Amino acid sequence: LTGYSLKGGRSVRIWVGKKRECCTNRTDRTTEDLTKRRRKAWDLGTGLRVDQNQVPSTESSDLAMGDAVSRVRSSEARLLSDVEGGQAGGPPANTWNMEQAGDGRRPVVLLCGWLGASNRSLRRYKLLYSQLGFDCLSKIAPPGSVVAAVTRQPGANTELDQLAIATLQELQDCDCSSFFVHLFSNSGCFLWETIRYLLFKAGPPSIDGVDRRVVDASKLRGVIFDSSPAHYTDLSSLEAALRHVSPEGERLNAARSVTSIDTEKARRRFFHFWSGIANDRRDTPQMFLYSKHDRLASTEHIEALIEQRKSTIGGARIFHHNFRDSEHCCHLLRYPEMYERDLKSFVGFCLQQTHHQSKM
Template identity: 25%
Template sequence: MILLYGLLNDVSMSTYKAEITSNSLGHEIAFPEGEINDETPVVFLLGWGGSSLKQLSKYREIYLQKQCIVISQCQQAPGQHLLELPDAPVKQTRSHELIRYMAENKLTNNPIFFHVMSNTGFHQYRNLGQTLMEQNRKIVGAVLDSCPAWFNFERIMGAFLELLQAKIPLPRSLLYCFAKVVLYVYKLYAWILELTGYSATEKFQEAITATAKFPWPKLYLYSDSDTVIPSASVKASIEQAKLTSAVRSHNFRTSLHVQHFRDFPERYIQKCTTFFDSCLEKHFDSEKTIQQCKL
């Protein structure tokens, strides 16, 4: 059955694309060429903080080549994602928006696959995955690129500094001072929350534990050279996930945060497509067994 989705050939293949955006969030839904039906996989592509739809396009093409419908979400507001807690209401709003796109395009019966990048995409994945699971949707697997990480104030500042450098052409020393001010504001924010009984550290850990328990197969892509998401954090999540689901992983060793595709494009595509194929094959074998039992 999996052969229906073809092999990965030319990633530059032209596709029909319809774009949907909102005032504060960047969304895009892309359709492959050819017939669409209830067996066409829907891929949720959840970008890193500060990503754009243009930056996500090369990831999108991987799945369009596999005859998937791809719903992409980016977080374009610089730094906004760093101040959002794992259970922030806006994340639920984004999840409902993405699910609404599925309903509007009559995709509620299609198998679902996730491709998630960095902690921003990861926490959106947690909310979206939980909601879809409660609705008994057919979730077949997830790729987790450069995530997740434990909660750490210094890591937040480091991530914010990296983002500033990418967006604003100013000396690192000046950007560092600005990032430090933001860090202190965040610490004050977290301290005020703790006075009300809310622990940011516990919420981040709960999010990691919750996603590790998701029952579908997972592929973790990470690197020892990632200074934003330490490999030790990813490895700990892998061990948690192994308790409840099939898990694969690959350490790229030298690539930086969410740069694995840029540095190792052929290997990255091969890892993603091989895993995707195995997830779809398992799903359709299971569906076939269920249909046979009903006869």
């Protein structure tokens, strides 16, 4: 444990070690005052520049890892400060977004969080999207609803169905000209699967008397898969993900529910889940952000999925980036500048397509 003294007598402690675990429970430090103090304390330089093809050695010393962590955190602090001040590199985000959106209204991004996420842990993503000219809506599926989704398909009037309906109603209330969906891990994908069912699948016009098509599906501009989808053949990955859930009561209840799952039924359900993503015929652009260092979302299966999606809707509409050595749902934390650049490129492409179509 390494401590850094800051002006005013405060201190920040950073875990340093050979292995860095998932960042989902780290505390956000995004206030402008604290960011300025960190800049003074750490003397931020030109920023972290990382070759995406270079994988750091896992045998590096604690001292080297400590230096790497400091540089990553410095880059993170700079990104958050730039987002708050609207000074990120590239063209003014609000200008090109509003021009390409077509009618001056801000687009909306729906953030579907990972298992164990909180609104606070999604804050850095909201800051980044805000800098790009978006309004943000975030939803996190309760652990119990994710466990239930392992064996139950959308439309069964589950807790996840109700969350999806509420989410669509909030999107409708936003009255946006367009919206994007950003999915974290399989928890986010399960929620999106249910929303997708409500938006596109044939079926009853309502669930429990609630209109299931309250949002114009044609407003969907792009889907970002972040550390997802995770391919699984058993329940071990779900059990691993549940270790990051808090509070403890929810974690224990969800873990007990896993023990009663029929494994064969879960396998059949997974096939339906995966094929729904792989065989989707809609040509909405998609971006896949993943890492071969991710122990939950297999690079091999994601890259096979990418190739299938390219053959289905065309390679020009599929974006992807292998971050090589970042942990599950930690790509923004590990490579903030690269992540921001990828996101800008994808969003710009999607909104440009809309702008061109509106002129036809």
